[in-house]
Amino acid sequence: MYLELSEEQKLIQSTARDFAKAELEPIAAKLDQSDDRSPMLANLNKLAELGFMGLNVSSEYGGSEAGVISFSVAMTEIARACASTAVTVSVNNMVAEVIQAIGSAEQKQAYIPKICSGEFAAGSFALTETGAGSDPAGMTSTAFDDGDSWVLNGSKIFITSAPYAGVFVVWAVTDKAAAKGKGISCFLVEAGTPGLIVGKEEKKMGQHASATNEVIFSDCRIPKSAIMGKPNDGFRVAVAELAGGRIGIGSLGLGIGLAAMDAATRYAADRSQFGQKITGFQAVQWMIADGYTELEAARLLLMQAAFRKETGRSFAKEASMAKMFATEAANKACYKSIQMLGGYGYTQDFPVERYARDARITTIYEGTNEIQRLIIAREILKNFA
Numbered sequence: 001m002y003l004e005l006s007e008e009q010k011l012i013q014s015t016a017r018d019f020a021k022a023e024l025e026p027i028a029a030k031l032d033q034s035d036d037r038s039p040m041l042a043n044l045n046k047l048a049e050l051g052f053m054g055l056n057v058s059s060e061y062g063g064s065e066a067g068v069i070s071f072s073v074a075m076t077e078i079a080r081a082c083a084s085t086a087v088t089v090s091v092n093n094m095v096a097e098v099i100q101a102i103g104s105a106e107q108k109q110a111y112i113p114k115i116c117s118g119e120f121a122a123g124s125f126a127l128t129e130t131g132a133g134s135d136p137a138g139m140t141s142t143a144f145d146d147g148d149s150w151v152l153n154g155s156k157i158f159i160t161s162a163p164y165a166g167v168f169v170v171w172a173v174t175d176k177a178a179a180k181g182k183g184i185s186c187f188l189v190e191a192g193t194p195g196l197i198v199g200k201e202e203k204k205m206g207q208h209a210s211a212t213n214e215v216i217f218s219d220c221r222i223p224k225s226a227i228m229g230k231p232n233d234g235f236r237v238a239v240a241e242l243a244g245g246r247i248g249i250g251s252l253g254l255g256i257g258l259a260a261m262d263a264a265t266r267y268a269a270d271r272s273q274f275g276q277k278i279t280g281f282q283a284v285q286w287m288i289a290d291g292y293t294e295l296e297a298a299r300l301l302l303m304q305a306a307f308r309k310e311t312g313r314s315f316a317k318e319a320s321m322a323k324m325f326a327t328e329a330a331n332k333a334c335y336k337s338i339q340m341l342g343g344y345g346y347t348q349d350f351p352v353e354r355y356a357r358d359a360r361i362t363t364i365y366e367g368t369n370e371i372q373r374l375i376i377a378r379e380i381l382k383n384f385a
């Protein structure tokens with residue numbers, strides 16, 4: 001067994017790293033403090049040109065066909081510089097992948113190239129509702145068949161990229177009489193469709209450059225052809241796609257954690273107290289050792305999940321393990337980093353407080369880590385039944 005990236009994967013990693021250092025890192029702190037997202041949207045376009053919006057998508061639809069491992073390493077490099085940009089890229093990839101997985105030939109041709117090329121700044125994944133977060137099968141948004149169209153009603157909450165998304169993948173109940181989770185279908189709704197309203201934007205703790213909005217459907221009429229996959233089979237699709245998305249979020253968490261540890265270690269190597277560098281104190285050395293070791297373990301879990309998905313093996317348990325472990329390691333790394341900087345770590349003169357705020361959501365979105373633990377335990381217990 002030899003754990004090494006291929007030459008192509010290394011090239012994607014170094015391309016993402018170089019771009020992140022040159023274009024994302026210099027503006028990340030400013031984006032965190034500003035309402036102007038135009039610099040991030042410009043960078044999304046450049047990332048699309050470099051092929052980062054469809055890393056695991058067929059070249060037939062404008063994707064890079066680089067695979068899931070490349071997706072993971074790219075997400076980590078982008079998140080090392082700007083977590084807001086990284087989450088947008090992760091969700092865009094997820095939206096492109098779900099259309100590739102279950103869309104009709106026409107839907108794939110109509111939407112995936114626009115996401116991959118940057119013609120659409122973003123795609124949105126609209127699943128969560130106020131009463132249906134960890135339990136999305138409890139959603140109440142509906143779509144009814146009105147002859148030659150579907151009519152959507154209801155609202156979604158916390159939808160990433162909604163104000164600048166070109167297309168929304170939306171889940172709604174199509175058979176109210178069906179058992180829970182069995183009567184949900186998946187639809188593609190274009191931005192600008194009458195009755196699709198992008199509502200209130202959340203004021204968040206971190207990841208400020210990524211918009212998170214309510215999305216309301218009010219008698220939103222879409223063509224009959226806008227359904228994706230089989231009717232009433234949408235919930236199964238959402239569950240499957242979220243498993244892949246978790247590799248993205250774990251990789252994003254890893255990137256933030258590494259950025260925090262690098263910043264803190266650089267600082268500690270320079271800072272003196274009691275007449276010596278603080279890196280001479282074992283207490284500080286242990287923080288460095290523990291932080292990097294946990295992040296390396298996270299990386300290996302992520303690589304395993306990505307490898308399994310890329311090679312067509314089952315990966316739901318591994319993706320949940322990787323997401324859970326990586327995002328918790330990232331949060332711990334961020335708090336260690338603040339500790340290593342002492343009082344300076346708590347100020348905005350250094351980036352570690354931003355990293356800690358940006359990392360915090362990673363244990364919550366795309367399935368809280370409590371839900372990841374339920375998935376992991378359920379998969380393990382199957383072998384003990």
Ligand SMILES: Cc1cc2nc3c(=O)[nH]c(=O)nc-3n(C[C@H](O)[C@H](O)[C@H](O)COP(=O)(O)OP(=O)(O)OC[C@H]3O[C@@H](n4cnc5c(N)ncnc54)[C@H](O)[C@@H]3O)c2cc1C
Pocket residue numbers: 091124125126127128130132133134135157158159160161204212361364365366367368369370371374
């Ligand atoms: C910034 C941001 C971006 C997001 N982006 C998107 C997006 O693009 N698209 C989208 O559809 N959603 C998105 N979400 C929604 C996100 O996925 C949900 O917030 C998340 O799944 C949790 O749902 P909830 O907030 O309703 O919490 P709840 O489900 O109410 O959970 C509250 C607490 O209860 C715990 N809990 C719930 N059920 C169980 C259980 N069975 N066992 C143990 N503990 C449990 C949870 O772990 C949590 O600690 C985003 C959220 C945020 C904040």
